[in-house]
Amino acid sequence: MRRRACLALLLSGFFGLWSLPLAAQAPEEPAAYRTDNYKAPTPKTLRGAEVVTTAEAYEIWRKKGAVFIDVLAHTPRPAGLPADTMWRDPPHNTIAQAHWLPEVGRGELAAEIETYLKDSLSALTQNDKNTPLLFFCRRECWMSWNAAKRVLSYGYTRIYWYPDGVEGWGEAGFPMEVTQPRP
């Protein structure tokens, strides 16, 4: 009996250790945009948007049921950097045929970034706010959550948020391609 009790105690300790970070994995959905520390566990929900799994995202992709938008940040070669400075810009592999709109997933946008987002959406949807849009970046990346939330506020009506992003897609072996930011 004593051994069993010890084991139970040990296991409850083990489960306790695991369940704490698990509970922390999915924070409550906040009311406002996330403005820093973007690489962190995301909520399970986004009010007004449909949250999709990898399998669901793939079905949408296969049927061309939405415009896929990757919002992962991209650091451009900085202004002021001497011409002879070696700059590493690793290729960005994303979901095939997705459009990459970097920087639009931050919590606060410079006016020119917001204009870029709005103009890009108008072009990609042919000014039809009922065009389904699917937002993603990486797993545990708030930028896609922010971007989907922001685009809902512009009056777009059919928004998918795909939190597992390029990692989920890549692990499932679905088609990917190297892409460049949309100009």
Place this chain on the structure above:
Amino acid sequence: MRKAPRLRLIRPLAAFVWFALAAFPVSADDADTPSDATWNAIRPAIFGDSAIDEDPVLTLAAPKRAEDAALVPIDIHFALAPDDRRTIRSVTLVIDENPAPKAASFTFGEIGRTFTLSTRVRVNSYSYVRAIAETSDGKLHMTKAFVKAAGGCSAPAAKDPAEAKANLGQMRFRVFASSGKNEAQVQMRHPNYSGLQMDQITHLYTPAWFIRSFAVSQGDKLLFSMEGGISVSEDPTFRFTYAPSEQPVTVSAEDTQDQTFKRSFPADGGS
């Protein structure tokens, strides 16, 4: 009889562990684990096809996990054997995963056979930090350390722009001889903007602006000079082996906006 209940507990436990691992797999391109892939890609652009050995002429100390990714302390130490007739010409500091991986290169004057140089750098994501020394026979020798730090290049400056401008170019020279160490430290005020830091008001990147060259001389003899990049931390600081002489110490620097800074200090640091 006693094993049954234990098994009943272990099975769900195993399932749970499997679930926990399957649900949160570590992505391959997160680069959380040390890899030479980036190094192999950037090495030719920095060192051409020169051979690089791992001859222990130098050591590099860096924290395994940095407290502040924008201020990661790096100590480079080299000690040539007494019967080694070579000298150290230069040391290049490379941070593989930083967008501009070549962090700094240091050239040394006639500084003797042992020398320690410490500075602080920005580390943008988990990365090897490497020091590659060139000895006077033209050979290259490398040492490396893996540092877990992220966001160092984009972390907002500690000092606001007005404060940084007001104190721009101020220098401080301290000698630690009284504490029994043959070391001195030079500190210079400069924001050393990386170009990856976002302005908190405009939400746009602040252009890169940093110390391009830096030199410390004792009398007319060079102790060391540096060609720096965006990975050197705000307010560049160097601590180095130093034996006071009669000669004053002169520090000169030039930034990427062609501003020059120069100051001389008494050999003992003075005031």
